[in-house]
Amino acid sequence: MRAGDPWLADPYPGIVSVWAEPSGRAWVWRRLEGRLRCELAHFRPWLLASHLQDFPQGELSADPEAPLTYQELGGPEGSLRYLIQARDGLDLSALLERGIARRLGRRLRLGQLSDYYQVGWVEQYLMQSGRTYYQGLTFPELRRLQLDLETTALDPGQGRIFLAALSDASGWQAVLEAPGEEDEAALIAGLVRAVQQRDPDIIENHNLMGFDLPFLVARAARCRVPLALGRSPRAKLLQRIQSGRKVRYSLAGRELLDTLDATYRMDFVVRALPSHSLKDVARFFGVAPAGRVYLEGAQVHATYRSDPELVRRYALQDVLEVEQVSKRLHTGAFALAKMAPRRLERVAYAGTATGILEPLLVRAYLQAGKALPAKASSPGGLPHAGGAVTLFASGVAERVVKADVASLYPSLIRSRRLGPSSDRLGAFVGLVDQLTALRLRHKAQAQRQDLPAEQRGEHEAMQAAIKLLINSAYGYLGAGELAWFADRAAADMITKLGRETLEQICAGLQAAGATLIEADTDGVYFCVPAELGEAGERALVSQVGRSLPEGLQLELDGRYAAMYSYEVKNYALLGYDGRLTVRGGALRSARAERFAVAWLHRALGQLLRGDLAGLQEGYLRARRALREKALPLEDLVLRTRVTKSPSEYTASGRKEAAYQALLGAARSWQPGDRVAIYRSQAGWQLWEEGGELPGYDLGHYLGLLRSYAERLRKAFHPDDFEQIFGSGQAPLLGRPLSEISPLRI
DNA sequence: TCATACCGGGG
DNA sequence: GTGTACGGTATGA
Numbered sequence: 164m165r166a167g168d169p170w171l172a173d174p175y176p177g178i179v180s181v182w183a184e185p186s187g188r189a190w191v192w193r194r195l196e197g198r199l200r201c202e203l204a205h206f207r208p209w210l211l212a213s214h215l216q217d218f219p220q221g222e223l224s225a226d227p228e229a230p231l232t233y234q235e236l237g238g239p240e241g242s243l244r245y246l247i248q249a250r251d252g253l254d255l256s257a258l259l260e261r262g263i264a265r266r267l268g269r270r271l272r273l274g275q276l277s278d279y280y281q282v283g284w285v286e287q288y289l290m291q292s293g294r295t296y297y298q299g300l301t302f303p304e305l306r307r308l309q310l311d312l313e314t315t316a317l318d319p320g321q322g323r324i325f326l327a328a329l330s331d332a333s334g335w336q337a338v339l340e341a342p343g344e345e346d347e348a349a350l351i352a353g354l355v356r357a358v359q360q361r362d363p364d365i366i367e368n369h370n371l372m373g374f375d376l377p378f379l380v381a382r383a384a385r386c387r388v389p390l391a392l393g394r395s396p397r398a399k400l401l402q403r404i405q406s407g408r409k410v411r412y413s414l415a416g417r418e419l420l421d422t423l424d425a426t427y428r429m430d431f432v433v434r435a436l437p438s439h440s441l442k443d444v445a446r447f448f449g450v451a452p453a454g455r456v457y458l459e460g461a462q463v464h465a466t467y468r469s470d471p472e473l474v475r476r477y478a479l480q481d482v483l484e485v486e487q488v489s490k491r492l493h494t495g496a497f498a499l500a501k502m503a504p505r506r507l508e509r510v511a512y513a514g515t516a517t518g519i520l521e522p523l524l525v526r527a528y529l530q531a532g533k534a535l536p537a538k539a540s541s542p543g544g545l546p547h548a549g550g551a552v553t554l555f556a557s558g559v560a561e562r563v564v565k566a567d568v569a570s571l572y573p574s575l576i577r578s579r580r581l582g583p584s585s586d587r588l589g590a591f592v593g594l595v596d597q598l599t600a601l602r603l604r605h606k607a608q609a610q611r612q613d614l615p616a617e618q619r620g621e622h623e624a625m626q627a628a629i630k631l632l633i634n635s636a637y638g639y640l641g642a643g644e645l646a647w648f649a650d651r652a653a654a655d656m657i658t659k660l661g662r663e664t665l666e667q668i669c670a671g672l673q674a675a676g677a678t679l680i681e682a683d684t685d686g687v688y689f690c691v692p693a694e695l696g697e698a699g700e701r702a703l704v705s706q707v708g709r710s711l712p713e714g715l716q717l718e719l720d721g722r723y724a725a726m727y728s729y730e731v732k733n734y735a736l737l738g739y740d741g742r743l744t745v746r747g748g749a750l751r752s753a754r755a756e757r758f759a760v761a762w763l764h765r766a767l768g769q770l771l772r773g774d775l776a777g778l779q780e781g782y783l784r785a786r787r788a789l790r791e792k793a794l795p796l797e798d799l800v801l802r803t804r805v806t807k808s809p810s811e812y813t814a815s816g817r818k819e820a821a822y823q824a825l826l827g828a829a830r831s832w833q834p835g836d837r838v839a840i841y842r843s844q845a846g847w848q849l850w851e852e853g854g855e856l857p858g859y860d861l862g863h864y865l866g867l868l869r870s871y872a873e874r875l876r877k878a879f880h881p882d883d884f885e886q887i888f889g890s891g892q893a894p895l896l897g898r899p900l901s902e903i904s905p906l907r908i
Numbered sequence: 909t910c911a912t913a914c915c916g917g918g919g
Numbered sequence: 920g921t922g923t924a925c926g927g928t929a930t931g932a
Contacts, residue, residue: 183921256920274922283921314919322919374918413921423917427924439917460919506921517923645923913930 175292176299179364181506182395182415183284185252190395192364192416194300199362201394201416206288208252210259210273210281211243211535217262217278223247231255238534238587243280246529252284277538280525280647289504290526296500296507301621305497307332307420307489308363309482310354312375313474315464319381323347325464327354328478331361332486338475348386351379358392365507366392367420367489368482369441376412376419393417411512418507422485425492425511441484450487452480498621498628515632516639517646520594524648527590536585538647550684551662553669557728557877559770560680560690560908563736565721566672566704567686568664568711570630572637573599575660578714583640583650591648595636602629661685664715671707680728680908686720688728690908697722725771728908729877737771750874756867758785758798763871770878775900779887782872789864799859800839800850820847878905 177193189204215223215233223233230250238244249255256273264270273279282290289295297305308331316322324347330336337357341350358366368375383390394416412419426439437443445451456477458466467474496511503510503519504526510518528535568574573595575581582591602625608614609622639646641654665682673679677689691700701719708717725737733747745764762785769778788794801820809832824840825832828849832838839850842863872888879887883903 181921185921272920274920285921287921312919317919325919368918370916370918373916378918411922424924427916427926441917458919463919509921512924513922514924909932911930911932913928915928916926 174298175294178294178296178298179300179305180394180416180418181285181288181296182393183288185256185284187250187252189285189288190416192394194304194306194364197304204288204292206291207248207250208255208284209246209248209287209291210255210279212245212247213241213243213278213537215245217259217266218247219258219262222258231258236532236534238536241537242534243278243537244534252287256281280535280538282522282525285506286504286509286522290522290529293526293530295502295504297497298501301617302490302494302497302624303332303617305332305365306361306363307365307367307486308358308361309367309485309489310358310371310375311368311478311481311485312378313463313467313478314378317374317460319378319385324350324378324382325467326350326474326478328475328482329354329357329361330479330482330486331363332490335361336479336482338478340471340475342471347382348388351383351386351388351390354379355388355391362394363417365418365420366414367422368485369421369426369444369488370423371419371421372411373421373423377410380412413508418511420489420493420508420511422488422492425489425496428514429492441481441488444488445484448488448491450484450491452483455480494624495628495631498625499632501625502632515635516642519632520635520639521647523594524586524590527588527594531588533588536583536587536648539583539585539649550658551665551682552684552731553682554728554731555669555679555681556908557730558906558908559878560678560726560728561724562693562695563680563688563690563723563726564677564700564704564719565686565688565723566668566707566717567720568668569716569718570633571661571664571685571715572657573633574715575657575664576636578712579656579660581653581657581660583648583653585650586648591636595633598629598633602626602633605629664711667711668707668717671710672703675703675707677703678908680726681731681734683732688726688734690726727767727770727875727878729874735767735771737768743768743771756799756801756864758788758794759867759871761798762868763874766872766875770875770905773905775887775903775905779900782868782888785868786865789861789868792858796841796850796859797839799864800841823847824849879903880906 177195178191179194179199180192181189183189183206185208187206187208189206191202191204193200193202212233218231218233222231225232225234231254232248234246234248236244236246247255259273259279260270263273263276273281281287308329311328312324313326313328314322314324323341323344325341327339327350328336329339339350339353339357341347380390393414422441422444423439426436426444429436436447442451442455442457456473458474458477463474463477466477493511496507499515499519500507500510502523504522505513505518513519525535576592576595577599580589580592582589586592605622605626609619609626611619614622637654637657639648640650640657642649643651661684665685665687669679669682669687672687672689677691680688680690682688691703695703700722704717704719708715711717721736722739723736724739727735729735729750730747733750735746735750736744738744743764745767750763750767762781765781766778769775769781821838821840824847825838827846830849840847841850842848842860843858844860848859869888875888876884878884886900886903
């Protein structure tokens with residue numbers, strides 16, 4: 164194995180895919196100057212062991228030519244200090260599992276024992292060679308092909324493929340069609356031919372793993388068409404990997420990317436999506452094409468029979484959106500795959516902590532020739548305490564400033580050298596140091612105006628991906644059983660120091676005359692006296708920042724004209740540019756009835772601008788609209804999706820609004836159908852576009868509106884609140900509106 | 909109140 | 920068997 168920088172990759176350029184087998188053969192596809200070539204490489208399958216008890220006497224040899232060899236690495240008793248290598252990885256596993264069964268009296272998988280550490284074959288090859296994907300390549304140089312199936316049903320047992328749309332990032336596109344059942348085999352064969360001919364490095368779609376591939380596999384089997392989609396000269400081309408409920412596929416020579424998975428991960432970070440559907444994600448990124456055709460899933464086949472051209476356009480727009488969305492969601496994974504010894508599809512699918520950091524740490528030990536520390540056992544006892552969250556004041560504040568510590572946890576890790584106690588090499592803290600330095604280099608390159616935009620974009624993607632990786636370092640320490648190097652005491656120490664830092668900042672701001680509003684983990688919202696001005700705010704932040712320990716930097720993160728503080732992590736901000744930002748589930752519940760959320764957001768804007776007359780008038784208008792049935796009903800309905808069949812629902816014994824509405828309407832349904840429901844006097848009803856409607860339950864919707872108004876209660880004195888939102892009738896005896904003002908912080 | 913089961917998304 | 924998703928919500932003890 165290569166020695167040297169413990170995590171920098173071997174600069175072996177151009178790898179776009181690797182397929183390795185337990186026989187020790189690895190096919191490496193490289194793209195060099197646009198041309199693809201395939202090389203056959205060899206590696207010696209390996210694993211790490213803490214002892215040799217499970218190997219039969221005499222089988223292991225220190226002679227590197229022997230079928231089964233071991234090598235002792237430097238490290239203490241209990242660490243994984245034996246590097247075992249074999250000519251064949253499957254023989255090695257089988258031999259070892261027999262030995263384990265003999266010793267423990269039961270069959271166990273290697274992964275269940277912390278005496279051993281083994282990774283997949285591709286990762287074995289990559290770690291051993293020090294190579295990684297994509298050295299010297301930019302994302303646009305990859306050949307990415309999008310593939311989308313249109314089918315007559317969701318279940319391949321009940322329906323078939325009638326159309327497939329394909330495209331690639333170069334602008335090529337194709338539509339394959341099977342108008343009749345007898346045409347499906349030809350469609351699938353044509354699809355396989357097209358993939359082989361375009362020869363992509365990556366195949367992608369939205370819900371590729373959950374829909375298109377399982378459907379394609381099932382239909383190809385039914386039609387007896389071989390699914391030779393891979394690049395490997397070998398037969399087995401599409402492999403099914405099941406873990407829990409989730410099924411994934413893997414293909415030799417091509418990476419399979421699912422934009423749905425990437426969407427989940429993005430939503431976890433930015434929480435800004437109305438749903439995870441392709442259409443909504445494309446709209447979010449602003450890449451939905453002009454004249455986009457929107458069809459209900461269940462209508463697509465019927466539409467195809469009456470208007471095939473419309474469905475062709477629809478399907479091509481799908482693959483076009485996937486290409487655009489994938490480009491935006493996968494640049495981080497692409498950047499990380501250049502660093503970590505893993506396939507792109509694994510990097511994209513796994514989280515950064517166990518997915519990237521851990522392989523980097525393990526590789527650091529291997530390349531240093533040192534024993535891997537024993538796996539930390541996760542202690543019981545008190546749960547891990549996280550960051551501090553404090554609500555100091557609720558109500559309306561003006562001249563609000565947000566200050567936060569730049570990269571609080573990584574900074575603490577570095578300045579206090581906090582890492583896993585088992586980490587004898589100090590690889591963890593060293594990695595955070597080196598990643599930080601590397602990120603700064605990429606950040607600087609990304610800002611160089613003399614570089615072409617494309618190169619700057621690559622540097623920007625790298626620095627953003629490295630930032631994520633650095634930020635996951637703390638989470639990794641607290642990951643418990645999942646993480647080989649987990650160390651709860653170290654994680655606890657980081658959060659404890661973080662809480663102390665936050666307290667110190669709050670105390671410093673308060674002493675300097677600021678009024679605290681809310682503090683959360685690494686940042687604090689506060690408001691300042693009117694005379695301070697922007698320069699004064701900046702001076703205040705840097706003054707408080709100077710009192711922090713070495714290595715911690717306090718920054719001014721935002722300035723706002725006004726803020727409504729409701730609860731911890733639930734607030735609205737009005738920028739100096741007039742833009743309203745609403746945060747927190749209580750104020751922006753996603754599945755709620757549209758009219759209520761829309762009203763609340765309008766009301767928050769009015770509140771923060773001090774337009775109380777508008778606030779009251781808007782509330783009365785909303786009530787009036789409900790009474791007079793002036794609202795479009797689609798703003799009142801709850802849209803949801805049924806997942807159980809009628810018999811499954813009956814068997815479940817639960818009562819759920821959507822099914823009650825379907826049963827009430829005597830409508831049959833299938834799992835997957837979308838329904839829109841609303842509340843009538845008689846209970847939940849089905850809403851059908853243009854259908855005849857019984858009246859909705861006015862009391863229910865007035866109550867709902869009122870419950871939203873309640874979220875503004877903390878902005879007013881109770882009497883004033885009643886004055887504005889009271890019964891909804893004309894104001895009675897209270898103060899005139901002009902004398903009311905919100906409760907100021 | 910806490911634990912667990914299920915869901916998303918795809919036609 | 921080319922390995923560990925994940926947070927929200929509904930339901931039941």
